[in-house]
Amino acid sequence: MSRVDWRDWHDDYDDPASSLSRRLRAVQARVREALDDRPPGEIRVVSLCAGQGRDLLGVLVDHPRRQDVRARLVELDPRNTAVAAAAAAASHLENVDVVTADASLTDHYLDLAPADLVLACGIFGNITDADVMRTIDHCAGLCREGGTVLWTRHRGAPDLVPSICERFAERGFELRWLSDPDAGYGVGAHVSRGSPRPLAAGERMFTFVGRQS
Template sequence: MISVCAGQGRDLLGVLADHPRRGDVAAHLVELDPRNAAAARREARLLGLEQVEVVVGDAAQTEHYEVMAPADLVLMCGVFGNLTDEDIERTVGFCSQLCANGGTLVWTRHRKQPDVFPRSATGWRGAVS
């Protein structure tokens, strides 16, 4: 499992903590802000999630994903609100390379203007297999 721009790991750690298959999940969180990464590491340790690795680094650098790609699950939560439409399209295409065959990409985006959801739900869906 890969989390891009993971922040403090809140999209994953709380869910994983009580999940019956938590021991089956290896996770790789990439976060640029060292304070957020440190908070994610602390929370993972407190929850006993030794298989969660947090990397401080620029999410745009592909070498951060070599150890976990292709992954069954890729999280891109809160990332697309900070990118141009062109960068979103390019990122979605890149995410297909992070996902294993049959893998899942989960991304979030606000519905405020400009609302890219209608186009992303139709036009970019084909970019991820």
């Protein structure tokens, strides 16, 4: 089990020069693009292991489609969900649902899947390679055709990013954006080009084990 304190982990976001802060800016830019691209009407968003919700909430605070977004942020640490819920309330985002629960369980997303935007940030570096691939497979059920999946993963050895991109391609996703290998972080955006498969109830997509070397 990971011994990371996931509340303290967020402190690096407050340093604009940190790798985590730079990664956040890259993710938020892709979130903004994904929202900009959606047609008129409701935009469904699900965020797995959402932490304090900065990936999404930092964009929605001033995005013109903010009231079109119906989102669910699922995070296990109640200290982080408290921060996320307070931020959503302060921005008057009544359609953002913050849930304190195990984000790996498909049951939390059944009523919103397939979604227009799926956030899987902060996950792929903390689960086994096999679970990374398993989670990507479930993204084919979480994400609607034309929707976007955003993910993060460190670029340290062994670099799993090429295999992640290959797996998404095998599951009918087109690579839209990938951070440079020397950026100090890995961020990817893939757009679904196929019909979503049904998202099965009662399944566990991954198990957190801590930083994978």
